[in-house]
Amino acid sequence: MSDGLLQQLVNGLSAGMGYALVAMGLTLIFGVLHVINFAHGELYLVGGLGTVLLVSHLGVPYMAAVPIAAILAATAGWLMSQIAVRPLLGRRDPSAVMLSTYAVSLLILQTVLWAWGTAPFRIAGVEGSLEIGALIISHQRLTLIGVGLAMLLFIEWLLRRTRYGREVRAVAQDAFAAHAIGIDVSRVRTMAFVLSAGMAGVAGALLVPITLFSPLMGQNVIIKAFVVVVLGGMGSVSGAVLLGIVLGLLEALLGSVMTSGFASALIYSLLIVALLFRPQGLLKTVR
Amino acid sequence: MRYLNSGWLIAGFTLLAAMALPFALQSTYTQSLVVLACVFSLLGLSTNLMFGYLGYTAFGQAAFFGLGAYTAVLSSQHLGISYWAAAVLAMSPGIGLGILIGFASLRVGGAYFAITSLTVAEILRLLADNWISLTHGPMGVVVQRPTIPFLTSELGLTFPQYYLGIVVLITGAAFWLVSRLLDSPVGRAWKAFKESHLLAESVGIATLRYRIANIALSGALASLAGALLVPKILVISPDLFGASYSATALLIVVLGGQGSLLGSVIGGALFALVPELLRFVDEFRMAIFAVLLLVVVRVKPDGLVAFIPLQWRQSNRSIVPDGSTAVPIVPASVARNSQDLTKHEPVSVEAKNVVLEVTGLSKMFRGLVAVDAVSFSVNECEIVGLMGPNGAGKTTCLSMVSGFLEPSAGSVRFAGALTGGQAPHQLARRGLVRTFQHTTLFPQLSALENVLLATHLCRNSSPLSVILGGRRFRDDEAARRALSVHALDQVGLRARSDTSAGSLAYGEQRLLAIALALAAKPRLLLLDEPAAGMNPAEADYLAQILLGLRSAGMTIVLVEHNVPMMMSICDRLVVLHHGTKIAEGTPAEVQSDAAVRDAYFGSARTPVAPISNMELTNAPN
Numbered sequence: 044m045s046d047g048l049l050q051q052l053v054n055g056l057s058a059g060m061g062y063a064l065v066a067m068g069l070t071l072i073f074g075v076l077h078v079i080n081f082a083h084g085e086l087y088l089v090g091g092l093g094t095v096l097l098v099s100h101l102g103v104p105y106m107a108a109v110p111i112a113a114i115l116a117a118t119a120g121w122l123m124s125q126i127a128v129r130p131l132l133g134r135r136d137p138s139a140v141m142l143s144t145y146a147v148s149l150l151i152l153q154t155v156l157w158a159w160g161t162a163p164f165r166i167a168g169v170e171g172s173l174e175i176g177a178l179i180i181s182h183q184r185l186t187l188i189g190v191g192l193a194m195l196l197f198i199e200w201l202l203r204r205t206r207y208g209r210e211v212r213a214v215a216q217d218a219f220a221a222h223a224i225g226i227d228v229s230r231v232r233t234m235a236f237v238l239s240a241g242m243a244g245v246a247g248a249l250l251v252p253i254t255l256f257s258p259l260m261g262q263n264v265i266i267k268a269f270v271v272v273v274l275g276g277m278g279s280v281s282g283a284v285l286l287g288i289v290l291g292l293l294e295a296l297l298g299s300v301m302t303s304g305f306a307s308a309l310i311y312s313l314l315i316v317a318l319l320f321r322p323q324g325l326l327k328t329v330r
Numbered sequence: 331m332r333y334l335n336s337g338w339l340i341a342g343f344t345l346l347a348a349m350a351l352p353f354a355l356q357s358t359y360t361q362s363l364v365v366l367a368c369v370f371s372l373l374g375l376s377t378n379l380m381f382g383y384l385g386y387t388a389f390g391q392a393a394f395f396g397l398g399a400y401t402a403v404l405s406s407q408h409l410g411i412s413y414w415a416a417a418v419l420a421m422s423p424g425i426g427l428g429i430l431i432g433f434a435s436l437r438v439g440g441a442y443f444a445i446t447s448l449t450v451a452e453i454l455r456l457l458a459d460n461w462i463s464l465t466h467g468p469m470g471v472v473v474q475r476p477t478i479p480f481l482t483s484e485l486g487l488t489f490p491q492y493y494l495g496i497v498v499l500i501t502g503a504a505f506w507l508v509s510r511l512l513d514s515p516v517g518r519a520w521k522a523f524k525e526s527h528l529l530a531e532s533v534g535i536a537t538l539r540y541r542i543a544n545i546a547l548s549g550a551l552a553s554l555a556g557a558l559l560v561p562k563i564l565v566i567s568p569d570l571f572g573a574s575y576s577a578t579a580l581l582i583v584v585l586g587g588q589g590s591l592l593g594s595v596i597g598g599a600l601f602a603l604v605p606e607l608l609r610f611v612d613e614f615r616m617a618i619f620a621v622l623l624l625v626v627v628r629v630k631p632d633g634l635v636a637f638i639p640l641q642w643r644q645s646n647r648s649i650v651p652d653g654s655t656a657v658p659i660v661p662a663s664v665a666r667n668s669q670d671l672t673k674h675e676p677v678s679v680e681a682k683n684v685v686l687e688v689t690g691l692s693k694m695f696r697g698l699v700a701v702d703a704v705s706f707s708v709n710e711c712e713i714v715g716l717m718g719p720n721g722a723g724k725t726t727c728l729s730m731v732s733g734f735l736e737p738s739a740g741s742v743r744f745a746g747a748l749t750g751g752q753a754p755h756q757l758a759r760r761g762l763v764r765t766f767q768h769t770t771l772f773p774q775l776s777a778l779e780n781v782l783l784a785t786h787l788c789r790n791s792s793p794l795s796v797i798l799g800g801r802r803f804r805d806d807e808a809a810r811r812a813l814s815v816h817a818l819d820q821v822g823l824r825a826r827s828d829t830s831a832g833s834l835a836y837g838e839q840r841l842l843a844i845a846l847a848l849a850a851k852p853r854l855l856l857l858d859e860p861a862a863g864m865n866p867a868e869a870d871y872l873a874q875i876l877l878g879l880r881s882a883g884m885t886i887v888l889v890e891h892n893v894p895m896m897m898s899i900c901d902r903l904v905v906l907h908h909g910t911k912i913a914e915g916t917p918a919e920v921q922s923d924a925a926v927r928d929a930y931f932g933s934a935r936t937p938v939a940p941i942s943n944m945e946l947t948n949a950p951n
Contacts (some may be wrong), residue, residue: 079441081448083390130628138387141444142584143627145389149577149620157613185806262573269445277441304460311453318434318442 046177051295057184057253059291060191063210064246065264066271066283068239074215074278075235076132078140080122084265086240088258090116095228095256100168105168105252109190113241120240123147124233132232155258159185168252182241182296187249192195195284203279211235216286217276263307270314276324279305287327331338337799344502349936351498352491357554360491362562363602368501369559371598373575374505374582376551377590381580381588383512383520384544387444390451391552391579394424397454397559398553398568400465404471407632414496415477415556415799421550428549438801448576455571470567473560499556504551505591507797511547514796514803515786515810518546523861528734530767533784533850534758536653552579581619584626585634596634609812610628683710684763685714685854685885686731691740693726693909698724702909703740707934708854713886715900715917717893720927721904725767728856731887732764733757759787761853765843765860773832777842779822780831781814784849818946819849820882821875841875854885873899897921905929 069083093112097103101110127143134140168183203207213221214231224230247260254260271290275282290310297306317325331511355361365857373395380386398420406416431450435442447760458465481492511517519540522530527717529535560566569575580599586597605615630636688706693701701723708714716724729735731742742749744762754764772780789806796803816822826834831842840860845857857876859868876886890896896903897917905913905920907929914918920926 055814073441079444081444127624136385136631137440138381138385138444138632139627140439141387142580143391143624145387145577145580146620146623146627149573150624151616153614153617153620157617180503264450273442273445302460306457308453308456308460311449311456313429313435314449315446318438322434322438322442 047299048296049178051299052177052292053180054184054289055292055295057187057191057291058250059288060091060188061246061250061273062264062267062290063284063287064191064194064242066268066275066287067280068242069196069265069268070272070275070278070280071198071235071239072285074280075211076128076129076140076232078132078137078241079144080123080128080236081141081145081265082127083144083239083243083268084261085151085249085262086116086120086123086243086261087264088151088155088261090244091251091256091260092159092205092247092258093244094248094251095164095166099164100264105166109245109248115238116244116247117241119151120236120243121233123234123240126238129229129233131175139319150262156233159258161258164256166252166256168249181253183249183252187253190204190245190249192314194245198238198242198280206233266311270311270317273314274317274325279324281325300328317320337506337513338504339615340509344499344506345657347500348495348498352487352495353508355399355494356717358490361494364934365494367599367602368497369555369562369598370531370582371554371595371603372504372555372558374586374594374598374601375508375577376548376555377579378588378591378594379544379551382587382593383517384541385524386440386541386545388447388548388576388580390449390502390576391548392575393447393451393454393580394427394549394571395556395559395575396458396566397423397427397570397629398556399460399566399570400471400556400611402557403471403551403566404464405472406476406932408544413473414560417554420557421553423552424549424553425546428546429542431549433547434540434544436538451571455568458568458571463538463569468568470565472565473657475564478560485934488890493561497752498559500554504554505738506593508547509799510799511589514807515791516540516543516793516796519784519786521772522786527756528766529846531734531754532732532758532764534763534787534845535751536755546924554722555839556861556929558777567780570835572775575723577616577619581623583633584623585633587633587746588631590633590635592638593633593635629826642762645655654799659788661947680830682711684708685710685712685745686887687743688727691730691742692738693723693730694734694738695906700909701730701737701906704904704906705740706904706911706914708769708885708887710885711883712901713879713880713888713899715896715903716887716889716904716906717896717903718912721908722929723909726909727906728858728887728889729821732762748772756917758850758852761851763850763854764856765849765858767830767858767862769847771839771842774830774832776828777818777834778811778814778827778846780842781817781845781849782810784815784817784846785810787850813851814845814849817845818881820848821845822871826845837864837871840864840868841872844875850881852884854877854887856887856889858889859891859893861890864892869895922931 065087066081068086069080070314072078072083074081079120090112094108094113097108097111098105114145123144128140131139131143147319169186170182171182173185174177202211210221210226210231213224213226214228219229252262267290271283271286275286294306294310339576351364352361373391376394377391379387380388397764401420401423402416405411405419406413409416427450431443431446434478435446442688457564459468461467475489477489482489500527519530519535519537522533522535523537523541527537548852556570565674582594582597582601586595586630587593587602595929602749605612608615635901644812684707688707689705689713690703691701691705692699692703704723704727706714716727726735730737733749733752733756742759744760749757749762777782788810815827818827821840821844823845825839826838831839834842841861844857846859861872864872871891876888877899878885888896888900900917902915903913903917903920904911905923905926911930912925913923916921
């Protein structure tokens, strides 16, 4: 294996960890609320933008900015769930939540475009890099991989080993029955929303030094997250993690043989191929 | 709801507008505004088809819009054909893409459709942006005005004048086409699906095919809208695939009013005009629209059209002539055939042809055995009751027989042929129709209109005859109406034809559900707890109706908890308990069966087993 290829794989792995975090939040919301949050990408944008503003305008150290950005995104997620999701959950028409989250996504994007413009912006993340032979892994990418892994393990522990996790799984399976045995369904749902927003925020904060900040970063990541979630099986957390990383690797490999525009188009088309031939996802759906 | 359903109104208005507007509007500025309003109305119409009539949210309608524009421009430039011919051709990739998206996503569900639509638009935008040799990338392709010299030399029309005329004509034609479809079995299939896909399948509608056709038509119309916009903007760029047009398409429908043709026109005009009036807030335009969308979804889900009084929007043509609600006008051609409305000749009760044969039928939900090797058979003109305590597996049995649930083991033979692998709508076509415990009706529609939605299997109107609306189609429609009236008659609801289903008494609603099933012309009717919630008088009435159906030649399988009713009308009873058959025989035999008494009342020796609640509605699948 050539060093160039190995370098691409390492870069792909770190980007994939970011996608996994975003996709996991999306799939968690789908699993628990049975709705699709079309504004999920904008929570990732909030994480990225928050970090950029904190670091470049307020002089906050990067590592301190990451958790603050995550809290910002989580707060935005909480607001989003209160304004655009909770009031519409009882509707018979499932498109109501899709439409209102879509409206929120437009609103956030337009606000950022108005306030920021379209210019991309670079911030420095964690300085330094690890060199193994010809292979260079920036500390930023290592941090992303490390924090990403820690978050994934934390979520896995939360869902499998805690009381809240049991409640989440109960609500996911049957909200009515969960309510009947005394689970505070709307609290469980709001917490799932906040949690998933926080994960998207962390992903945005950790990826922004690597990918550059752009107001369109949310729009781009949401489609990748959709591809991951559909391929991994809608509602499956482990599927989202696995496919997120695979997508990052694939993107890095394709990026070395074609322009990034074509590479993205090719990756997005996987969604349609998957739906045509294996609509239930590549893995068995765990709900 | 039927808005502007008179095709003639649309056709007349369109012709008038196409002739008058190019001359009435003097400035090219207002002419181009009207063009934009038409293009947006057409785009809105295409989105409304899937969103308003099927309930599918399309976040990437710009995929079709841009595809139409690019196809028209590139094919006219590379194939050297007239732009206007290319614009018509440009509908075909839209149709193809619609079929692809529909087939890929609709088998799984509406949420997948929204995702796929968004993704496809982004794929096409990336291709237009990066395939520089074909599309010139972000720079876009510059287009010459597609002039038609003949119109200038012979008729003295300027380009903006005839461009406006053509756009108005094509837009009007599209609205006319859709209004024709909506008032036909095609539109009824969409409406029935939107309300309840289970009910639609149960009356024989192959919903997947109709849904894909809807998306394909929507794709064609959106492509046409894109191609029609080009002579106004004269340069096409990847932005045509962008979120801005997709959002506009959706907003036109949501603000204008989903499920309303007039709403699409209002929305389209609004989106053409308001940005002109609000130039000073141009940079906030999308943000304002987003806020509007958020508010409308919360507060006014029916859109702006809901501000117009209903009687203005609805044609006052009643399906049943007013005055004599009970007597429909049946054309002679239909009256002649009306004997064959009940397809099957009355057969004497002695005839013992086996209609349904269930052998070793089992269903397991993960570890739980809901139905365990149940066998029974039903003879022609028999009423067979399926009874048992809650959770005995009755509804699960019914769902397997009707094709809604796949058996884990065993076989079902209907009219001599196995049913395995056949979808509910295919079985309905063969004459096996079921009803549901929880009836979904269409509350705003009249009783007759409800039944009309279920007449899908009556006559086969070709799409062409639907669009042309000739004598053949009118005959077909009259036959479907006569069948609906007949079905209402069979359950004694004929006098209530014009009453909206939502305002019928509960018992009447249950009867209406049976009328819907009858409109699918069943040979074997499976009724799931038809008497549930009925008072004793209503249940008695229902029993009389079922007996009447039997003597007219119908075979019925009845799942019911009303034991006195079962005892009095069933020829034979099959008793299930914990998924197994514990007794079978005439009501008298079953009544004296010890195992049945144990199952219902418990016995001194065996304690009552816990009741599980494995019914279709909450079974994991």
